[in-house]
Amino acid sequence: MADQPVILQMQSITKEFPGVKALSNVSLSVKAGEIHAICGENGAGKSTLMKVLSGVYPHGSYSGDIVYQGEIQEFKDIRASEHAGIVIIHQELALIPELSIMENIFLGNEPAKRGVIDWKEARRRSIDLMARVGLSEDPDTPVKDIGVGKQQLVEIAKALNKSVRLLILDEPTAALNESDSQHLLDLIRGLKGRGITSIIISHKLNEIEQIADSITIIRDGKSIETLDVKADGVDEDRIIKGMVGRALESRFPDHTPKIGEVLFEARNWTVQHPTVPDRLVCKHSDFFVRKGEIVGFAGLMGAGRTELARSIFGHSYGKFLEGQTFMHGREVKMHTVPQAIDAGLGYVTEDRKTLGLNLLDDIKSTTVAAALKKITKGLVVDMNREYQVAEEYRRSLRTKAPNVDEGVSKLSGGNQQKVVLAKWMFTDPELLILDEPTRGIDVGAKYEIYGIIQRLASQGKGVIVISSELPELLGLSDRIYTIFEGAITGVLDKDEATQENLMKLMTQARKNAAA
Amino acid sequence: MDALKKLFGGNTRQFGMIFALVALIVLFQILTGGLTLTPDNVINLFNGNSYILILAIGMVLVIIAGHIDLSVGSVAASVGIIVAITMRDWHLPSGVGILLGLIIGAVIGVWQGFWVAYVGIPAFIVTLAGMLLFRGLNQFIGQSNTVPVPKDFTYIGAGYLPEIGPDTGYNNLTLLLGLIGAAAVVYFQLRARREAKALGAEVPDQWVTVTRLVLIVAAILYATYLFATGRPGTSFPIPGIILGVLVLIYGFVSSKTIIGRHIYAVGGNRHAAELSGVQSKKVNFLVMMNMAVLAALAGMVFVGRSTASGPFDGTGWELDAIAAVFIGGAAVTGGVGTVIGSIVGGLVMAVLNNGLQLLGVGADLTQMIKGIVLLLAVAFDVYSKIQGRPSIVGLLMRGIGGNGGNGNRGVPAQPDETTKTTEVLARES
Incomplete structure (x- = not known):
């Protein structure tokens, strides 16, 4: 050569x-x-x-x-x-x-x-x-x-x-x-x-x-x-x-996990691509999340992480073929997004601007958008409660904005993400799925978002974090699943996971999972 | 100038629109030598445009949800002829006729809503088809004849508040209505202010609120005076009352109820709305259906006013209603717009029409001017969006020669500096 x-x-x-x-x-x-x-x-x-x-x-x-x-x-x-x-x-x-x-x-x-x-x-x-x-x-x-x-x-x-x-x-x-x-x-x-x-x-x-x-x-x-x-x-x-081959760049707040019993479980979850009938985007996936546990999902772009998350969240992606979901050991069927929200799920999308936010809206109406019923008396949205709720979250998540009347399009990526997180935290989910929660966010805001995620876990919620950044998954997760071409190829505990063995699982299908 | 800006600016664009409307009225009052603000003319203006304004209420919701409805004129005409013929042939009382009309409107709405929401055909196509379909239905049922309606039916289109009580030289009910209206405005504004303050939200200065209230109350009382002192037999028109009730209901629904929020959410970003648990199909269905019901009502009000239903009723109404909504600040892409803004937009068109007529300008020139106004209003909207939305008033002030509207200029949506490369790439490609 x-x-x-x-x-x-x-x-x-x-x-x-x-x-x-x-x-x-x-x-x-x-x-x-x-x-x-x-x-x-x-x-x-x-x-x-x-x-x-x-x-x-x-x-x-x-x-x-x-x-x-x-x-x-x-x-x-x-x-x-x-x-x-x-x-x-x-x-x-x-x-x-x-x-x-x-x-x-x-x-x-x-x-x-x-x-x-x-x-x-x-x-x-x-x-x-x-x-x-x-x-x-x-x-x-x-x-x-x-x-x-x-x-x-x-x-x-x-x-x-x-x-x-x-x-x-x-x-x-x-x-x-x-x-x-x-x-x-x-x-x-x-x-x-x-x-x-x-x-x-x-x-x-x-x-x-x-x-x-x-x-x-x-x-x-x-x-x-x-x-x-x-x-x-x-x-x-x-x-x-x-x-x-690089050093861990991100730092993480201290966090001692308090992991309880199994909160959510998916069995044999199989979903077909929405337009290509012979392509499975999720192949017979089994996984579970325990209370207070942060579970990472690692996979390369196109591996099917987002597809898995969105299909679980009220079948909002692809065509459902088979599989079951359980909360607290009882089977729940979530065919629509409202059903998923009622069952205690929340999903923060990776694509903040096209799927996560109405950029015409302000902070306060975005904060309450997924749980309007909580602040409604009869038919009427209580605008005072809306203001209070949004203000509480603005303070506790330290969203940088002059007030909650500010339009979300004027916020930086990190602050937009905090508003989206507030929206889902207000629905009080038991299982929160975060898809690329720190994409397009600067280092300082990342640290704060990690803190928020850990706080949610400490409150006993289950958290799924999907991320393309391995150091982030390694620093944040208690357990990490790897996905390759729609199939779960492995699961590693925090102390056994390294970038190398994750990458290996993310790039080659385990023989028995490939089918 | 700064004071004026505070007074009219705020965070709502409606004040800007109202400002433009007032300026237009004053302009025509001067140009016509006082003919604009006479009781007869004002009553006329209201009666002659109420049905367009009723349509605009439904249309703004349709447009906020990201659709359009071209069929409203034809739907109005269809309902009008059916109601007129059934009342004539079956001798139905007017009340039953109106109820029947609303039901027919709802049925038509179910038809159109089904195609838009559940089959997924663009509303433009569905309602273009509806425009042909229901125009034809009107002429088929009426055999292209004009069918008169009974005298008492005309009340909803041409009626006035009755004279009751002592002879004060004014129409007593109109006076009462005006006073109640003024008091309600004062009460609700002050209550909203108090509550906002209690929450620690920003409130305008005390004098701003007070001056604003004084101006609004003065305007209401002056209008009351005009309506109450018309020719004998006239007073505040019934279509105006219908309109007022609708504005209150729909203003409330659109801003303070869950379904209202969902309409804005679906129009602003349907995917985000769906992932937040909004059932966008249901929202689209309801919005289209509601439009048809209001079109039916508008059709009947018009039939009442013209005392008969004809084969060409409602021609071109859809365009007037759509124009009102866009002048009133709605966005073509959906997600933006208000009921009150659309009413003001409709009134701008109506005053323009009326004033030009009074000046003896021909229909040809009037149309041209209206076209230009529509274009400029929307162009302004687009421009201000690119510029990061200065308020309309900010710009007006600058035009008058103030020190610029910078105070009201919003921060343009900033690209965030820390966007990951992959995101930028995705955007670029």
Whole structure:
């Protein structure tokens, strides 16, 4: 491998968003004809780096140089990078469901004479391209009628049509089942045989180990190391070490757990994807939470943590197939959100702005929004009680706002999160599910939120914390479940959990749970 | 200027709207040489617009919930013709006729609410279909004829408070109503202030409350005087009473009850509302159904006023009602709006219409001016949202030459500095 020429060199790339340094001095060197994997935790900067490379972030919006085929490139948009032979396939497919396979392959690139599309030529070429990726469908089949796996192949055919030299795949197998994934990986290997270089971003380390020639690890916006898979004898453990190898940054308030009997239990919880019928987002999951216990859920993006939480919370995600939920050992059925709230559940969403808050509202009406009945006499909402309640929570959670009449859209992320927490605390839940409770929140506010979570546990409530930040889960949880592709792959007690063994469970399905 | 700002500013935009309305009335009073604020004209203005204002009450709830209703004019016409014909052919008393009309409205509402809430068809489509369907139904049932209604039915559209008690030279009931209204305003404002103070909430300065009350009471008493001194036989109109009752009920429901809160929540962020336990389908259903019931009422008030139901009743009402709601500060995207704001918005349109007529401006120019006013009002709304919402009054003050409305300028929604990269990325892509 070492003797191959370098096709791409990204040199000290730095990219900043307002207030955040997403990439700092990242370097990447890709050899011609290899499959190069980029690994890193959620938010490490992998996708940003690829967006810089493909011109999504145009030249000038970042610093550093992209040297491609020996020349410094200044891509001003995706078209420019595609012209140079760099094609990116995003995690969310960029296909138009209503159009046919053929129309999608040539979208934006139609074979035409004086603006009139030459459909004969298009058909001839699409049959050829489809054969190259192993598709045997009629080119006129609408894309919505073929599975996700084949849609991914259409994307690759589309890339081939653009005479791709460097193909970037962002989580290509995230939405695929095992056999489709395998087919795709074989295809990428086949492309390599034809001289096409690939960069692949994936959370699935077993796939990376299997397919990649070299691996660059990115952590916290910095490139950490580049490994040569064969020469260095890289395995999953080695990759994980590179990905998480950092000191614990967050600090946690002191907390002595007082754990009681089992409060909540889910058995055989199985849920289907809302639109893709053959995909299970929760696979026969069993778990329980005890009183006063903080239970962490670890898993990579797309593993199905949020889906699990939301389906438990009144079936608000996906299509329920089977499973039971118990509170205090008695079975409860929660088919709607109001039923879940009545049963004593609360759910704080990961997506504060789209799912958690009505940004037009003020603090006081948000605080009481999930428990209006508690402050209603007859039909009338007691606005004085509303004010009092909101004011109490503003004080006890130390929400920074001039008064409770302030609009929630004017608050910072941390303070918005406190208002959302107040909303659920006011419903007085027995089990509170917190999905990424500290996402987008600065360190100081994080510490306060940890304090609130621990206080809730001390009051005897059960708390589920879903988080992508392993140090946070390790610092906060009494017990941690790991999820991989919708299945619970393990559970570790506080004292046996480490970033390494969690990451291992999060990236490889335990044999008996994979089914 | 600062004092004025405190007086009208506050945290509600309605004061700004009312300010604009008052300015408009004063303008036309001057331009028409005093013809605007005569008893006859004011009574006329009320009677001629009450049905639009009734529609605006239902429409604002529909728009707050994030929908629209294009069918209200046709629904009103359908109900009008059915009520007129059944009363004629079956000799129903007027009371029964009105009840029947409301029931038909509810049935139509169930139909439209079902499609919007439970089938999930956009309200624009459902009510566009309803607009055709119920216009056709009106002409089918009435065979495109005009059907007169009995004399006592016209009371709800053209009636006045009766003369009772000693001859004071004024209409006694109107006077009584005015006094009760003024007293109620004073009582509730002071009570709200006292309670807010007891809770430690911010309250306006004492003089602000007092001056505000004095102005409102003066306005109510002046209106009372106008209504009480009209031509013999006229006084405060019955449609005005219907409207007043509806404003009180719906103002209360929308701001102080659970269902009211839920309407705002669904319109503001349906997903967040659902995850807080709001049953958004039920809310959407009720809002659409309520609109049809109010459309039925508006249709009957109009039939009462024009003494007959015709094939072209209610044409274009939906647009007047929608315009009133948007001028009154509702947002096209839902979640924002008030009942009282919509009434004021409707009155702005009505006064504009009336004033231009008095000035002898033709229907062509009047329409053009109304169009521009609607556009500018909503443009202002959009602009102020981008700017972080200065109050309307703040801006008016600046226009007059005050030292700017900065005091009322809200803090723009700030991007939070600590957003995680992944979030930013998600937003960017």
